[in-house]
Amino acid sequence: MGAGTVIALDAMGGDDAPDMVVEGMRLARRRHPEVSFLLMGDEARVQPLLDRAPELRDVCTFRHTPDVVTNDAKPSQVLRHGRKSSMWLAVEAVANGEADGVVSAGNTGALMAVSKFVLRTVPGIDRPAIASFFPSQGPDVVMLDLGANVDCDANNLVEFAVMGEVFARIVLGRENPSIGILNVGSEDMKGHAEVRLAASILRETKLPLRFHGFVEGNDIGAGTVDVVVTDGFTGNVVLKTIEGSAKLFTGFLKDAVRASFLAKIGFLLARPALQAVRNRADPRRYNGAMFLGLNGITVKSHGGTDALGFANAIGVAIDLVRQGFNDKIKDELAHLGDPQPESSVVSPA
């Protein structure tokens, strides 16, 4: 393998694994010719796929792993008995320096538990968070946490705000990104104790964060802020609600096409335009949830994705590695509890 970026892949995670993983690796390789892969999985199932992909021979190191983490495995079970699984060994490759990042489409809870255990959280972060992009009327919106932490206190939310801000700045290139806390209204008195306390901490912080205040559910699609901060329960429900709404709307459109002959002709003419709509709302474009706050890059692909979506998730991991996201987040966090933020390198001039 060359000196470029190395991404470890869990060949066995995802509904259509390992076929989808190997095919996704081929697509990703075409887009990122300087990347190489460390693939972990069941030899009997993976090797035949690799044999049919000679272009991967020089860029993919395959390692047989005897166990697979199933979708219904509890994270605690995986921590006790999963050390020989493809997921665990792929994450471990990041911890021991063999790989720069890892991508898995497997069991989210298990991947988070293993990543926390093996990679550990960055100093200053109590709990890692899952972040992803969402389409909006403006530029894409980053939202976190999407399900790593079902119960969150105000300090967790503040940490998510800091991580989201660094992410939007470093990975998306937003200058001075704005941050909102998801709530049931925009007024200060709204919401439960944890969101109110987190907001008051962010309003008074000396960190150079542009805190917008509270945002509501419709502000995600409106693109009101760059970063939406929420607890993992709400974030996960919202993520899946958006997926469900997109599917419902697409279904309504399909019914409309079938409704009349004129509509069929009309939609045929408008097909390229409609395809553009679908592309903008395509969940595969947004595939690749990032685990933020760990000493290593872990990207979770949607379990039901295809090769194209998996290739996008690999692309997200490559981006995070190249941008040096983790080092930058560590710098920022080192100053979060700083008693003299005036002297901090990240304080405003």
Place this chain on the structure above:
Amino acid sequence: MGAGTVIALDAMGGDDAPDMVVEGMRLARRRHPEVSFLLMGDEARVQPLLDRAPELRDVCTFRHTPDVVTNDAKPSQVLRHGRKSSMWLAVEAVANGEADGVVSAGNTGALMAVSKFVLRTVPGIDRPAIASFFPSQGPDVVMLDLGANVDCDANNLVEFAVMGEVFARIVLGRENPSIGILNVGSEDMKGHAEVRLAASILRETKLPLRFHGFVEGNDIGAGTVDVVVTDGFTGNVVLKTIEGSAKLFTGFLKDAVRASFLAKIGFLLARPALQAVRNRADPRRYNGAMFLGLNGITVKSHGGTDALGFANAIGVAIDLVRQGFNDKIKDELAHLGDPQPESSVVSPA
């Protein structure tokens, strides 16, 4: 006024009040010729509108009310100082038997606080909830709570399940409606303590409830269950996320129409079909959130609605009155804590 249904209306609530309220009343009157109205509001602003609507003369009793509840008023302020407001007096008309139900497009928190104070909750219900309909791939889905209770314990969720079930059965005519609790996954171990406890209570209840188990955000649009139960924080965020997603998708479609000449022609041909899609997803069709669990019918219209949406909210109030929803929910709830459910009239045969 005749012996038919009487609906009290807060003329001053809503972005376009009172014009939108008076116009909505006209539309509702055309659909429901046996309904009459008791309208509360500022005479200087409302009387000129009524003067221009002679067809309302015999069916609308107008009463001048000196105060208005503003959108930024805290519920506690309204409880202390709002007794002469159009909102309060409209709710009071239900409590003293002058009206059968009330509709307001004003401040949601204030309307809930006033309704709780004036109408009181039904015996057996700790907290009332806000419920509404959502479009799905199947029949409409009922979801509650949509924001009345930011913090909910397991017992609150169980009460919401019972109220939602009665609602789906009585108002929507569903036989044996299924109930799901919104969560981050469908497995028993998922989610925080309150949803897990609520689920275990519902699994073991002897009430004839068809408890499906946990559902996720995408199950709302998929129509997996008839009734989705959640806390008011999550429910409110989800409600507004769905509104935002619909707006985003519609915006994408509009951009697509503008994108090319062929697309313009195509969409012109498909216009009736597209209009059908818009109608199915039209939030005005779903306007009218119901406050369940009170000794009286209160319907909250969206603040930003137009006359058509307000007329739909009036229609929802009329439905609830006609179906005797409150009496039926009281019957059901009387048996919820029943120590011998075998002898309950609602127990299965």
